Amino acid sequence: MSIRTPTRTQALLDYLVFTAAIATGLSLFSSASNILGLLRTASNGLFLPLLLTLVVTFLLDPLVNLFEGEKISRTTSIFIVYLLLAGIGTLLVSLILPHGMETWLALKQDLPRYTARFTSLLSDFQTRLHQLAPFVDGYDLPAKGRALAERFVAELLLQTPRSAMTLGSLLILVPLFTFFFLRDGQRMLRLGVALTPNRHFEMVHDLSYLISRQLSQFIRGRIIEAIIVGLVVTAGLACTDIRYAPLLGAIAGIANLIPYVGPIIGMIPGILIALVDLGIGGEFWWILTVYILIAQVIVDSFILIPIFISRVSNLHPLWVILAILMGGKLSGVIGMIIGVPVASIIKMTLIEIRHYRATFSLPDGGDERG
Template sequence: MTPSKFPTRAGLLLFYLVLTAAIATGLALFSSASTIIALFRDATAGLLLPLILSLIATFLLEPLVKVIERGGRSRTTSIFVVFFLVAIAMALSALWLAPHWQQMWGSLKTDIPRYTSGLITFLRSAQNDLRQHLPFIDSYDLPARARALAEQLVSQILVQTPRSALRLASLLFIVPLFSFFFLRDGQRIMRAIIALAPNRHFEMAHDLSYGISRQLAHFIRGRILEAFIVGLVVAIGLSFTDIRYAPLLGVFAGVTNLIPYIGPLIGMIPGILIALVDLGLGGEFWWIVTVYFLIAQVIVDGFILIPVLISRVSNLHPLWVILAIIMGGKLYGVLGMIIGVPVASIIKITILEIRHYRRTFTLPEVAGDGERIL
């Protein structure tokens, strides 16, 4: 008799038990991994920003530390000298700027309701003008939406300001502490990490760490310098008009410029709205628009800073930059949008370096009996 081609009941039962056990094991592993990842994210949620700021400070201060170290001082002494100089510079800047910024911030909180009402009036007038040509605009209550958005923004500012002050105080303690250890022991930490790599991958790990460090250093220094120059150009350009809060608008434009593509657009919004409410659609308003779009972004940033400081460093396709910004924003908000591009650049360097070493140093394959194929 020929054996039956259909499985027996015992075989079906065994298959069902194995499949059920496999599914249950997979779900348990997935649940455990998700729980571990969630716990890890909760534990490191407050450390991400201090670590990033500490790394930025490390890359910015490293050249100055090396210059002082060449004068015959020890590494630790050089770091303390740099910290002392930075503390003096920050203290003098704070003493000079504190009265102006305090007065400007108090005036801004008073003027926000006026700017909100002026914006709503302008939107209502614009909607009435467009209603004749675009009837479907009747279904969109632009003034009400603008009022709700403005009220939400004001409430966020009032609620977050004390929290931001407390967080800033903690950062002023944590960031210098982390930066000190990164500057003093950074090379030792990197050597210890590279030493964990197997002998066959040691050279690749060494070159990879060197390439990533150099890429991050150039990228961070370039982006900080770019943001500073753009903010300075905006502040100087706005100072030729009667617009209020020109220094604050310049700082905001410089900080938001750190976010690729959409950051410059966000940085223009407050200045244009304030000019629209205070100055109207006159010559000064169009000069402010020219400062933001043509001078700061097109000429200074597009034609000078990006080709010189950024393009040769990031070397990423615009599509990957957009994806990095979106994914970073989904994970960590504005901070993720800022660090998304350097993280994507590090991933690209890692992939290219591994591919290069696999092609250049191909190791002999191992046959099935354990003998090498020569």
């Protein structure tokens, strides 16, 4: 069979068609990246409010369900829950706000003292280290520590008013979003599931129900666990003369959301303050016992985790470290806190799908049935 050589006109036509195709592809790619860029800019800053909204929705859903019934509509029951929360919130703010301002002003005054003490502790440590191991030389630990502490204090003083502004916008956005998520969340989920092709609709609908039930239990469990650990630490610290017990309790509770590493990070400020203000003595050892033995071992590991947290959500330490690193890279400290729960959620979703397949003995390679 002979191969026909293209004429000059055909070659020109081919050339034009290929050029037009490449130009169209490039312009499509460029407009797509423009659209993606626009979308990214438009949704910038919405990630945190949406995530918090999801958490609050999962927390409030059982309360709303409690009021909702034959006589009370869902919207009315959401309003009842909001009214209750507004009442409790007002009461708490009126109690905490004066104390909170006092604490903040005292902390602002005390911070230089803590950083100075921290630097002198580092200096003592270096002297001892030098005595024990004379070959460790030429590394100015106190200067590095001082620089780090100064940077931290400057950052804290600068970031706090900015955080207060973010908090203000969150206080408006989160309740608003939560209202709609609570009222229409089910409908939104149904609309999403309804897009599934007919053939897989039933399975996707059932799986979405099972997964959302697991997730709500997990998020609720984690938040309740953090609150109880925070309260236990606050109560334990309040028995001593340490200052800022409620603040330290709150830090311990929030840090407790990160497994393995969180409790250690959560206890560092408390131990530092205890070391500076109280010195090593009976109270210092009690504070250490409260942090490690009472809050972590007895309350968290023996009581809370078996009750609230399913063993299914446990992550391998390697995944925890990866989740923290990746979360931190994506959205800083908040990313580090939420990285691990997000990883747990992904793991639970996968396990639920596997469990579902096992229940109905589905083949692993998809539905290639004869």
